[in-house]
Amino acid sequence: MVRIKQVAEDLYLLRMDDTRVKYFEAVWEIPEGITYNAYLLKTDDGAVLFDTWKQNYEEEFVEALSSLTDPKEIRHIVVHHMEPDHSGTLPKVLELSENKADVWGHSFSKRLIEGLYGISPAFNAIKDGDTLEIGGRKLVFVQAPWLHWPETIVTYMPDEGILLTGDIFGGYSIPNGTFDDEADVENYLHFSKKYVITVIGHYKDKIAKNLGKLEQLNIAPKMILPAHGILWRKNPQRIVQAYLDWGEGKPQKGKVVVVYTSMYRFVEKAIKIAVAELEAQGYKPVVHKIVDDYHSSLADILSDVADSEAIVFGTETYESDAFPYAEFILNEMIKKVEYEKPLLLIAIFGWAAAAGKKLRSTIEKTSFDLVDVVEFKGLVTPESETRIKKSVKDLGAVLRP
Numbered sequence: 001m002v003r004i005k006q007v008a009e010d011l012y013l014l015r016m017d018d019t020r021v022k023y024f025e026a027v028w029e030i031p032e033g034i035t036y037n038a039y040l041l042k043t044d045d046g047a048v049l050f051d052t053w054k055q056n057y058e059e060e061f062v063e064a065l066s067s068l069t070d071p072k073e074i075r076h077i078v079v080h081h082m083e084p085d086h087s088g089t090l091p092k093v094l095e096l097s098e099n100k101a102d103v104w105g106h107s108f109s110k111r112l113i114e115g116l117y118g119i120s121p122a123f124n125a126i127k128d129g130d131t132l133e134i135g136g137r138k139l140v141f142v143q144a145p146w147l148h149w150p151e152t153i154v155t156y157m158p159d160e161g162i163l164l165t166g167d168i169f170g171g172y173s174i175p176n177g178t179f180d181d182e183a184d185v186e187n188y189l190h191f192s193k194k195y196v197i198t199v200i201g202h203y204k205d206k207i208a209k210n211l212g213k214l215e216q217l218n219i220a221p222k223m224i225l226p227a228h229g230i231l232w233r234k235n236p237q238r239i240v241q242a243y244l245d246w247g248e249g250k251p252q253k254g255k256v257v258v259v260y261t262s263m264y265r266f267v268e269k270a271i272k273i274a275v276a277e278l279e280a281q282g283y284k285p286v287v288h289k290i291v292d293d294y295h296s297s298l299a300d301i302l303s304d305v306a307d308s309e310a311i312v313f314g315t316e317t318y319e320s321d322a323f324p325y326a327e328f329i330l331n332e333m334i335k336k337v338e339y340e341k342p343l344l345l346i347a348i349f350g351w352a353a354a355a356g357k358k359l360r361s362t363i364e365k366t367s368f369d370l371v372d373v374v375e376f377k378g379l380v381t382p383e384s385e386t387r388i389k390k391s392v393k394d395l396g397a398v399l400r401p
Contacts, residue, residue, distance in 0.1 A: 002064050005178055007039075007231060008160055008223065010137075014038045014064045016057050017174045024172065028198045028299040032173040032191055036085055037227050039164060040068050043135020046075035049101070050155065050164050051227055055088030062092060071096035076132060078139070079105035080166025081152045082112040086227055091117045104132060106143060106151035126153060129217075142217060144168060144210040146203040154214070161222030168210075169239045170228030171195045181234040188230055189242060194303040195228065196246045201302065201336030207247030211240060249339030251309040254284045256395075259301055260314030261290040261326045266348050269380050270388055271314045274346065277392040278312070285312075290325045301329060305337040309399055310344070311368070312392075315359070317349035322358040330359060334366050342398045343368045344391055347375040371395050 003015040016036045024030045036057070039050040047069045053061045065071060074097045079087060082105070090113070094101060099121060103113070107125035114120055124132075126141040133139070140156040147168050155164040171192030177183035200207065224232040224239060232239050256278055262268040268291065278285045286304050288296035305311060311333075315326035343363060347356035356375035363370045372391040376384045 002060050003178070004064055004067065007178070007225065008162060010042045011160075011162070012040045012042070012068055013178065013225070013231065014040060014053075014061065014068075015178075016053050016060060018054070018057070019174065020056075024198070028194075029297040030172050030299070034172050035174055035228055037170075037225070037229075037231075038086075039225060040065065041134075041137060042069060043137055045135040047073050048076045048078060048132075048134060048137075048139070049074050049093065050078045051080055051086045051166065052077075052089040052093060054085045058089045058092050061089045062096065065093070072098055072100060074101045075134065077101050077103045078141075078155055078164075079103055079109050079113075080154065080164065080227065081149055082109045082116065083149060083167070084116065086166065087113075087116070091119055094119065094121050104141065106145075106153050108151035112151065142214065142219070144213070146206040147210055148200040148203055156219050156221070161220075162225060163214075163219065163221035163223070163236075164225045166227045167199065168226060169224050169232070169243065170226040171230065173229065175230050178231055179234065180230050180232045180236075180238070183230050185230070185238070190303075192229060192239070192242065193246050193306060194299055196243060197303045197306045197336055198299050201306070204247045204249075204336075207243055211244060246306055249306055249337065249341065251341070252307050253309070254282065255304075255308045256283045256285050256310045256312060257301070257304045257308040258285050258287045258312045258314070259289075259296075259305075259329060260287075260312075260346075261316065261323045261329075262314070263292065263316060263318070263323070265291070266378065266380075267314045267316050267346070270346050270348060270374075270384070271312070273380065273385055273388045274312050274314070274344070274392050277389045278396075281392070281396045283309075283396070290329075295325075298329065298332060302332060302336050305333055305341075306339075308341065310342045310395055312344045312346065312395070313359075314346040314348075315355050316347065317353060317355040320352065320354050322355045326355070326359070327362075330362060334362075338367050340367045340369060342371045342395055344371050344395045345373045345375075346388065346391075347373065349375065349377055353377075369398065371398055
């Protein structure tokens with residue numbers, strides 16, 4: 001679905017609601033869908049286009065854009081970020097502008113345009129504080145590298161207090177409104193956290209650094225316009241603070257994430273004991289599992305780890321090694337959500353132990369605080385049950401010393 005809406009004086013949103021995509025970047029499960037937000041500023045001296053859409057929607061983008069202006073009237077195109085979900089229709093727009101439009105972006109974006117699309121448009125490489133003035137409107141550019149590609153930039157319109165941010169402050173889902181005062185923000189923030197963790201999580205330490213940079217430049221936006229999801233005008237500081245909290249892994253009180261793999265439900269039996277003990281201690285376990293008839297979403301697992309107080313991780317030995325999915329999930333946790341959070345490992349084996357030793361070695365090299373490794377053979381015996389309950393209590397002692 002295409003949505004066109006005026007969001008400020010002479011500034012228009014061009015939004016595509018993508019319900020076709022199932023895996024963002026071909027990795028992250030997003031049954032909730034996603035939007036692509038581009039913006040057009042119209043002035044008496046010509047138009048400025050901020051980003052485009054995914055190439056799959058080239059025809060729809062051209063139609064939407066042409067309903068607002070003749071593409072030949074576009075004088076400048078600002079590229080906040082060259083990922084193809086925002087630049088896919090850039091070559092077509094340049095063609096329709098008869099190459100009269102020049103491109104503004106990070107110097108690295110020029111190389112990406114040439115590499116991804118085989119074209120070399122007129123290009124202006126921006127540095128922090130560079131400005132573009134057109135039709136009485138002023139645009140100020142600031143680099144925000146690694147949120148989440150190295151060439152990410154933002155655009156500030158100081159007279160209006162409007163900050164166009166590309167992927168920064170974006171989120172998954174197709175919101176039921178355009179602005180934060182029109183949509184279900186509480187529900188949306190869940191999808192925004194999931195977006196931040198999966199897409200930006202590997203560079204989460206850059207969040208506070210880049211947002212601090214904006215603060216140092218006295219950029220305090222009255223309105224935030226990202227390239228995905230909700231636009232913020234009622235309370236833009238809310239999404240700013242949320243990004244800072246997710247970047248540092250600020251926990252929800254009492255939330256413990258339980259992640260386990262279980263081929264034949266032996267691990268599951270052990271995990272149920274751990275979950276019951278967590279509940280008895282007043283915690284709120286959030287359970288994700290990989291079993292023979294269901295696989296939890298990796299994106300949801302990572303998102304929940306980000307604001308958890310602690311983690312319980314259960315798995316089994318497989319072919320004298322760690323279970324493949326367990327190792328994969330743990331490695332993704334290390335890449336995306338490695339915070340100083342306590343972690344309890346429960347491992348079960350058949351003829352020989354391996355998973356516990358292998359994963360212990362991996363975890364001990366990370367920021368996770370390995371509270372204990374409970375490893376035993378086969379059935380959950382009364383002795384094993386006692387060990388599990390004690391380890392959960394030890395985990396609680398770390399959280400509530």
